[in-house]
Amino acid sequence: MHRVRETxxxxxxxxxxxxxxxxxxxxxxxxRLTAEDGYSAQRSYSLASPASMGMPVMGAASERIALTVQVVDDGEVSPYLTEDLEVGDQIELRGPIGNWFVWHPTDTRPVQLVAGGSGLVPLMSMARTHAACGSSAPMRLLVSVRTPADALYADELDRLGPGVEVTRVWTRSGPPAWPGPVGRVSPAQLAASGFAPDDSPRVFVCGPTAFVEAVADALVDLGHDPDLIRTERFGPTGT
Ligand SMILES: Cc1cc2nc3c(=O)[nH]c(=O)nc-3n(C[C@H](O)[C@H](O)[C@H](O)COP(=O)(O)OP(=O)(O)OC[C@H]3O[C@@H](n4cnc5c(N)ncnc54)[C@H](O)[C@@H]3O)c2cc1C
Structure with missing residues (x-):
């Protein structure tokens, strides 16, 4: 195991x-984590690493995967994974899971990604996959983050290049001299930074439950086809 501190x-x-x-x-x-007394707890974590299945050209699948875990205060599993898990420890892992919230890199339709907090993780896998296979699908990523100190993959997002357009929304405070607004993602920001409904983008929205529901409702109100919007909810709290 190798750890990389993100924030x-x-x-x-x-x-x-x-x-x-x-x-x-x-x-x-x-x-799944199991204590010596047999008590066990299981949680889901998205893969942050790029896809190795469904690629236009298949290489050998790496046996190394990357998960990014955001600590939830008083949580059972996330503090253990981020602070206590040590090199050489073994954990039980089942997967890959999910065939619905999946972007196929052979799909050339425009792709709109909308992330709230750690909801960026599976969308980062999609962006990394896009880069890894040189996809021609136009991709845009809107990331909602509390403050710059909370931003995951900040440098890598800056380097994603022209194939993926990244827009950031700061919900509490932006970087020094940030000229834009601070606050929750608004329908106007979704419209301005995303593809138009007429472009029929495939849309992936991931984050806290309240965030996902607000964004998905706003996208439908803006005229996006609900059948093209896929959502993944990470947890019970709001932004
Ligand atoms: C499909 C899927 C993929 C996920 N991928 C990731 C991922 O890539 N990275 C990641 O960090 N998390 C991810 N999660 C969330 C993760 O599964 C856990 O819910 C999270 O790590 C909290 O677990 P915990 O045991 O630390 O907290 P718990 O002991 O379960 O909860 C402690 C307290 O925090 C609240 N809480 C639980 N979950 C959250 C949350 N997500 N946000 C805020 N409050 C919460 C609970 O209501 C409770 O009050 C994913 C969830 C799903 C369903």
């Missing part, structure tokens, strides 16, 4: 999974 409260875990046969962009795994 003060988020860690990427690169895990070696013997026999791992690959995954599609957007899928997740279930992680």
């Amino acid at each position: 003060a409260t988020a860690m990427t875990l690169e895990l070696d999974v013997p026999g791992w046969r690959g995954a599609m962009a957007g899928q997740h795994v279930d992680v």
